[in-house]
Amino acid sequence: MEHPIAEKSLRFGDLTVTVRAQWHRWPNCEPPGGATEVTITLMRDGMDARIVKTAPFRKTDLPLRCLPHETPRYAEAEAKHAVNVFLRWLGLALTDNMWALFMELDDAYRFRPIEGLRELAALDFLSGLRDAGRIAEPLFVAFTHLLCAIHVFCLQNNSEIDATTMRVRLGEWLLAFAEERNKRFADFTPKEVNANA
Amino acid sequence: MRVKERKVVKMGDLTLAIEGTWMTTWKDGMERGEEIRVRAIVHWAGEKPWSVSCVMDDGVLSPYAGSELAKEYGSAMADRHARQFLRWLGLCFKDEASRLFNALDSTFLFNPEYRQRPSAIDTCWRLARVGVVASTLAITFNQLRVAVSKSFVLDIQNYRRYAPLDIFALVGECLCNFAAQGGKELDLAAAFVEVAEKKLQEEVSANGASDR
Numbered sequence: 001m002e003h004p005i006a007e008k009s010l011r012f013g014d015l016t017v018t019v020r021a022q023w024h025r026w027p028n029c030e031p032p033g034g035a036t037e038v039t040i041t042l043m044r045d046g047m048d049a050r051i052v053k054t055a056p057f058r059k060t061d062l063p064l065r066c067l068p069h070e071t072p073r074y075a076e077a078e079a080k081h082a083v084n085v086f087l088r089w090l091g092l093a094l095t096d097n098m099w100a101l102f103m104e105l106d107d108a109y110r111f112r113p114i115e116g117l118r119e120l121a122a123l124d125f126l127s128g129l130r131d132a133g134r135i136a137e138p139l140f141v142a143f144t145h146l147l148c149a150i151h152v153f154c155l156q157n158n159s160e161i162d163a164t165t166m167r168v169r170l171g172e173w174l175l176a177f178a179e180e181r182n183k184r185f186a187d188f189t190p191k192e193v194n195a196n197a
Numbered sequence: 198m199r200v201k202e203r204k205v206v207k208m209g210d211l212t213l214a215i216e217g218t219w220m221t222t223w224k225d226g227m228e229r230g231e232e233i234r235v236r237a238i239v240h241w242a243g244e245k246p247w248s249v250s251c252v253m254d255d256g257v258l259s260p261y262a263g264s265e266l267a268k269e270y271g272s273a274m275a276d277r278h279a280r281q282f283l284r285w286l287g288l289c290f291k292d293e294a295s296r297l298f299n300a301l302d303s304t305f306l307f308n309p310e311y312r313q314r315p316s317a318i319d320t321c322w323r324l325a326r327v328g329v330v331a332s333t334l335a336i337t338f339n340q341l342r343v344a345v346s347k348s349f350v351l352d353i354q355n356y357r358r359y360a361p362l363d364i365f366a367l368v369g370e371c372l373c374n375f376a377a378q379g380g381k382e383l384d385l386a387a388a389f390v391e392v393a394e395k396k397l398q399e400e401v402s403a404n405g406a407s408d409r
């Protein structure tokens with residue numbers, strides 16, 4: 001059975017980034033379980049080719065811990081949560097808040113051994129680091145493409161705002177967008193374009 | 198140019214080859230960069246071998262790579278990375294996650310904690326790369342652990358003899374020693390018995406001294 005997909009898209013300049021997530025139930029698995037997957041799709045205006053990256057977000061049986069008819073609703077909530085968390089991480093990366101991003105990734109994937117607090121077995125540590133690495137890849141790809149889109153926008157529009165400021169601003173908008181529950185699309189292209197452009 | 202260095206670890210039915218490869222990368226018809234890969238080839242007796250691999254390092258071409266020393270340089274780099282991978286594998290067996298974390302961090306610099314203004318793009322990229330290395334390590338670790346568990350070491354008599362010494366930690370020590378010595382082939386079972394018996398003798402003599 002296919003569970004609902006959650007989706008949010010953002011646009012900056014000529015780049016559209018779509019973040020999708022879906023919770024899947026593992027077939028023939030005892031005890032029952034499942035995993036949420038995040039997919040990002042990057043599209044540029046005027047280009048047919050798309051870049052698609054998929055990464056496992058987390059393993060969870062949360063949608064199964066309810067009455068069977070409620071599973072799709074819980075699965076949708078889980079998928080929405082994954083999309084919002086991914087957008088939040090992208091926002092943190094764009095604002096260069098690296099320490100906060102690293103801590104949030106560590107909270108999610110538990111890959112940092114802390115003496116006396118979190119003594120990890122070698123295999124747990126490795127699998128946590130592997131999962132963090134998997135989600136870091138689409139983050140990196142989305143981040144670099146957004147960075148390119150910002151630079152292209154600044155050059156094409158002779159923008160008065162420098163690229164770094166614009167990147168941090170976009171990061172802040174993304175953090176706010178991640179908090180908004182019902183909004184599914186946002187265009188972050190700055191409307192104030194230099195009159196000399 | 199491509200140079201390979203191979204280290205082989207044998208344990209029971211498993212032959213594990215750790216292969217470091219240093220190679221130059223080409224772009225627009227020119228040698229422009231170099232890349233170092235580590236491949237773990239898992240070969241169970243009577244089965245088809247399979248492998249997992251990861252990129253350990255890549256970048257612009259080193260001055261050595263263009264000189265007559267290229268082969269020696271490539272061989273040294275491949276050997277170094279294969280040995281480094283074996284040492285990390287040893288740390289996995291010793292269950293020293295903190296040391297492994299620090300060792301991976303000093304190679305891939307993915308932890309922003311002690312860095313000055315680490316950029317997000319850099320950290321995400323490094324984290325993505327170390328994730329692949331962690332995945333390769335985890336798969337290799339699991340395979341070798343299965344081989345150790347299936348071997349004579351865990352026969353009931355041997356288990357009784359060696360269990361107080363922490364069997365997997367001793368396996369880790371053998372792998373770390375092998376990585377440090379830089380040999381080509383390791384008979385892990387023989388190395389394990391040697392290290393374990395030495396430890397047992399040390400314990401016996403220490404107990405004897407304390408009794409006196």
